[in-house]
Amino acid sequence: MDIKVNVRESEGDAYVVDLSGEIDVYTSPKVKDAITELIDQGHYNLVINLEKVRYIDSTGLGVLIGGLKRVREHGGSVNLVCTNPQIKKIFDITGLVKIFGIFDDEQSAMKALV
Amino acid sequence: MNAPEFELQTLGAVELRIPARAEWVAVARLAAAAVASRMRFSVDEIDDIKLAIAEACTSCIQRSEGVENIDIRWDALPAELRITVVGDGRGPKLESVKNGSDDKVGGLGVFLIRALMDTVEYEVDPERGPRLVMSKSVQP
Numbered sequence: 001m002d003i004k005v006n007v008r009e010s011e012g013d014a015y016v017v018d019l020s021g022e023i024d025v026y027t028s029p030k031v032k033d034a035i036t037e038l039i040d041q042g043h044y045n046l047v048i049n050l051e052k053v054r055y056i057d058s059t060g061l062g063v064l065i066g067g068l069k070r071v072r073e074h075g076g077s078v079n080l081v082c083t084n085p086q087i088k089k090i091f092d093i094t095g096l097v098k099i100f101g102i103f104d105d106e107q108s109a110m111k112a113l114v
Numbered sequence: 115m116n117a118p119e120f121e122l123q124t125l126g127a128v129e130l131r132i133p134a135r136a137e138w139v140a141v142a143r144l145a146a147a148a149v150a151s152r153m154r155f156s157v158d159e160i161d162d163i164k165l166a167i168a169e170a171c172t173s174c175i176q177r178s179e180g181v182e183n184i185d186i187r188w189d190a191l192p193a194e195l196r197i198t199v200v201g202d203g204r205g206p207k208l209e210s211v212k213n214g215s216d217d218k219v220g221g222l223g224v225f226l227i228r229a230l231m232d233t234v235e236y237e238v239d240p241e242r243g244p245r246l247v248m249s250k251s252v253q254p
Contacts, residue, residue: 022140024136024139024140024143024168024172025136025139025168025171025172025175025176026136026137026139026140055143055164055165057165057168057169057172057223057226058169058172058222058223058226059172059223061222062222085158086158086161089158090165090226093226093229093230094222094225094226094229
């Protein structure tokens, strides 16, 4: 069990964080570090790609919520790419679908940032 | 030859003790999936049970004082799977009481458990570790 994190620059000043694996109490600090580093560098428009994430728990959700709060303080935004029905269900039952922009593909998530 | 159908009555109970550390939660999750798959749960329901177990273990680790081990017991009953998660701690962490974190992310975990399972009983004794009993019905 592990999480792979890949950060890449995209259009404009937006950055994409590709995540692959499982986000839980053990792996979420690695995700938090990657998001925190981007924000500390002044990047406030982020797309977090969860397409290859098989599992997320409340600590993972907490990391995403924390990132969103911080970028919003600077007028930025976090959009998510997610197609996994089980993960979408978690966002649905926690009400986070109303807080995050959740898209089926990266292009749509990126377009909605601007 | 057809595989024999399991009589749920004969499944009985499974017990697991894990160290109360983040890297062990995945083991509880895998065990939960193995037990649930022996019953008639759907793939989606097995995912729900895995998440509920992980949230219960995470809560024991993050929000209780002095928990060294977490005991998990799965009781396969005729119509439901009952799961008991007990941490061997000394009560809730002082900071989680002071800053009200029970209502924030920790609370999100308990909220998820309540949403995914059919019944949940959660006890936090000031003198002892947390104890959570939850169940999910097997669809006929």
